[in-house]
Amino acid sequence: MLFLRLVSLVLLSGSGVVLAEPRISPSVIHEKRTYTPAGWSRARRHEASAILPLRIGLVQSNMDKLEELLLDVSWPESPNYGKHWSVGKVVETFSPSRETVDTVRGWLGDSGIEPSRIKLSGAKTWIEINVTVEEAERLLGTEYHVYSHSSGKEHVACDSYELPEHVSKHVDIVLPSIHFDAVVKRDGGSSHTLSNIGQPGVGLVPKTTGTISSILTELETCDEQITLACLRALYEVVYVPVATSKNSFGIVEYTPQAYLQTDLDMFFGNFTPNLVGTAPTMASIDGGYAQTEYTGFDYNGESDLDLQYGMSLVDPLPVTLYQTGDMVEGASFNNFLDAIDGSFCAFEGGDDPYYDATYPDPYGGGYEGAPSGPENCGTATPAYVISTSYSYNEADLSPAYAARQCAEYAKLGLMGTTVLYSSGDDGVAGNDDLCLNSDGSQTANGTMFNPGFPGTCPYITSVGATQVNPGASVAEPESACMQVIYSGGGFSNYFAMPSYQASAVEYYLTTYPPPYSTSQYNATGSRAFPDVSANGANYVVAIDGDFYLVYGTSASSPVTGSILTLVNDARLAAGKSPIGFINPTIYSSAFYGAFNDITTGSNPGCGTIGFNATAGWDPATGLGTPNFPQLLARWLALP
Structure with a gap:
């Protein structure tokens, strides 16, 4: 287990x-x-x-068989590969x-x-x-x-x-018991939630060096500005979706983070003209909506980034926006899971009131529920690929809470959904550059590496960040991102190493043993992350009427999700199933060489240089960045 x-x-x-x-x-x-x-x-x-x-x-029930059951539909050599489960079978098996x-x-x-x-x-x-x-x-x-x-x-x-x-x-x-809030709750006299996963400065948020006066359009300048053309050249993405009626791609945002349509149109007008005036398909969860009360980079940066690149890369496939939580209560990851997986809902569709936002709003002024129930429970259809650019530090949550949530991602994998999460932007440190102390507390001067969650959950795909090196072109190898942010990566303190990555991780630890003691990181057979990576530096993004340069694994995850969505398109067009939980496949020998190996750079933090990018899998860039033609060919070869 x-x-x-x-x-x-x-x-x-x-x-x-x-x-x-x-x-x-x-x-x-x-x-x-x-x-x-x-x-x-x-x-x-x-x-x-x-x-x-x-x-x-x-x-x-059957939690001890969870990995085995998931591998049965996800391992490329399994006779049941791609034979995903129904919701009813999931509920029946695990109740x-x-x-x-x-x-x-x-x-x-x-x-x-x-x-x-x-x-x-x-x-x-x-x-x-x-x-x-x-x-x-x-x-x-x-x-x-x-x-x-x-x-x-x-x-x-x-x-x-x-x-x-x-x-x-x-x-x-x-x-309630030992746990402290993932969502810090209001008291009766307060007007808004202090901090939920979508509040500015909470969890993983993109970074910026400010606005730019002009856009560079040559591939030779992708070291200074990343645009759609740069990404397509880096990862050899030449594909127009054809199975749009069968396929789906979802991006999750947490209120008050929200996009502005004027920003989307500003970006589309420069890079994807046929999308001007197009909005994502809104799936409102617990009162979520594209709020405009608060604007600026801190409120619009994340959503604008995710949607501008996600919608453009999969065009003409519509993108589903899972806007989660209202302006008053906000939301946590469990509120989202409730909506797409009814089997996870707690009593009457609610979550525990001390960890997650509760609906209807117990204090008044917030979302009061819909005719179908007080809180959205199993009301949103999970897309085939879902990307989320938010995270906690693993130590923010108890092992039991994290484990219970992680199991739900495995159930989504059983049903054929690929779940992606950003790995973090502070290297081996946690959000806000916090590191662990021996007593489990988190401080800026801690010495122990602080992994992120859900990136350490073995049932999601964790996405790290790379960069086009200064002075280099897209034709030259990328490195681990070391501009403004550092790719999150390392080893879990809660979860054991899944079998699918054991060979790759053991090779790394044996061939490139990190120069750190076990008092600094958990090297005792634990889940290692990230799994893959994509560019996370110098993105050109339209935000509040200006173009900004934006950095973060916040960009890497939706870009990777877009590329995997294109793979799904080709499989669905060929009458095959979606790729579902991809980790057992991408770590298998059948996919050796399907990613661009990243061998330079590192992910500093906690007073160290972090882990080096090396040949093969490493805890800075994972297996590497997508090679779309290779991924497409190999997934099409599977049943």
Whole structure:
């Protein structure tokens, strides 16, 4: 099983939980936090009579077979390659067992929780009960405190919690507990969310050196400005989609990030004239829309970049924009997953209120739901390729939370969707150039490498960044990006190495052993990233009426997604399935030489030069950049 669990045995010590005699078992620490995240401090003990919406994430069936099942439809030599699953088969295969549901229900009932208070989600993946803080503390053998953020916001958490041993093996995660917000919540008197994944300065965002006065159009100047012509020349992209009625490409944005149609038209007018006046196909998730209340690079840079290049490269295929979250509550990755995978939805389509945005807005003023339900749950069709240019640091989330989300990407792969995420822009450091300390905290002067998430999830394809070297042309090899940003890459602290990349990564570690100790990075058989890369420097992007130079793996991911969408087009036109989860295929011997190997540059961070780009796979540029003719020919040769 890929997920590393942090569970240790302790004796039951005065928790006050009353269990029926036949069900008594010793308690175990289910999750424990070793530090308080930066910006937060413990303010006071939580009021005993306050109500907590306790959510219990149930262990799903067949998780130990997840990689095996995914490889069965993704490994190029498998007889079932490309035979993707239906939604119904996914739900049937992974729903928690009757034993799991009954065990957790029984424990709650024996602990004094009336059956009428226990609610099970439609997909049987979550149990919700509204309890007082006092009840929660007795159930979990813990103490809840209120924490204050430097912004003035507050959050409820505990340091650790216990479960009876016979219950623990049936539970993934309990919320709220040790976890701190991926979405920092409002209080009743605040007017907007402090920081969700789409807020300026939060997570992975593109960088800029400012506006430019003129656009360079010669391929000889691609070292100074990247345009569509440069990308097509770099990756030999000569293809016009023909299966547009069968194919699909989706780009995910998180409000308040939004595109401006005037910016799209400004870009299209210069580079793709036939698209002037064309907008992406909007798939609104939880009240998402192309907001215009806030503008400027920090609000429009990401969406403008993704859509201008994504729409142009796959033209005339329409691009779906998954605009996620409203202006008040915002959203997290789980809110998006809810909408495209109904089996992931929690109780009544909602997420846990302490990690993800909840709808309808509990404070008023935000998205109040649609006729189909309070929150979008299984309402958006997943595209065949989905690109996301946002990320957290892996250490921002607990191992259990990250593992539960990662499993959902595997389910999308089983259904034939390719999921791409940017690998990060700070080399071996995390977002905001933060590094890890031995206690798990993140600071600017930390010495341990800080991998990004979801890039470390073994069931997505992580995309790093390259550059055309100064003074070079597109005919010369690229290097790892070392202008303004550094390609994110390294090794997970949460996930084990998947079998599909073991040979490539072991070759790298043996042939080019990094000059770092195990106290700096996790070299003990963990998931390595990125998987591939594409140019991430000097992009010409129209933003708020000016052309800017933009940098980041934020550009690399949608460009890679566009190229894979063109491969899908050719396969669909030939009557074949979409490529789905690509990692087992691209690491196989059948695809040796299908990527342009990057052998120069590195990804500095945490006071080091990071990892060097080398021959073969490396933790700066992965397998390399796309060679479209090679990728097209090899995927067309598969069944």
